[in-house]
Amino acid sequence: MYDDVLVPTDGSDTIAETLTHGLPIAVANDATVHALYVVDSRITAAGGEENSPSIERSLEADGRDAVTAVDERASAAGLETVTEVRKGTPAKTILEYADEQDIDLVVIGTKGKSPREKVTSLGSVSERVVDNASIPVFVVRDPDKTTAN
Template sequence: MYENILVPTDGSEGANMAAEHALGIAGTYGATVHVLYVVDVRMSPISTDMDREEVVQLLEQSGGTPTTPVLQRAEGTDVPATEAIRLGVPHETIHEYVDEEDINLVVMGTHGRTGLERTLLGSTTERVVRTVDTPVMTVPLSGD
């Protein structure tokens, strides 16, 4: 049923809760978890001219990438996990990744980063739910 499960992460508590659920589902179905961090080009000082390696290096110098905690959790399981870091508009980039990597399920938190940024941009999760043709599981902060 599920071979490739995508967990988009922004490093928030909501994304981490979603990752826990994704790892559990992947363990049950023998799926691979894809951990995706999208550097939002609209909000980031990172140049779109930078290549992926330059972006990763810059992120690691500033404290690491939001994918690291999810990958570390996966290491303690039998679940294979792969990392992807992309530049773009989050919901559009997630949609592209779903199509490119033949994703069967997207697992996302209902709450990511909040505040003014969310108010201005709307919910990435909501936009993904409305635009992808793949099932999307949303996980509330309570994790239930």
């Protein structure tokens, strides 16, 4: 059912919980796990022309570390992996990658922001992916950030 599972990562601690739920799905389907980190072009642009190259290099290094961490966990579970670091707007780039690679399922973590945090932030990448994806999206909430309604 799921031959290719995409696990976008931002390198945060939420990836551990995301993989706890996503890897069993990939194992059960003998799927290839795609680890994707997106260097947010909005951040590099905000750094100004002078600082942009060093910010971008730093974020690319963070991205390589982030996809390597996913690769190590997926490989330890006996899964084939593909890792990639791309530049762009995170939600849009995740969806483009999913389309290009014929991904069957996206497993994405969310930090469980409060309504106030959502208003003051750039918006939720996971929400944008869910709202615009043409394939199933499994959202894993960070248990340390859940809020009561």
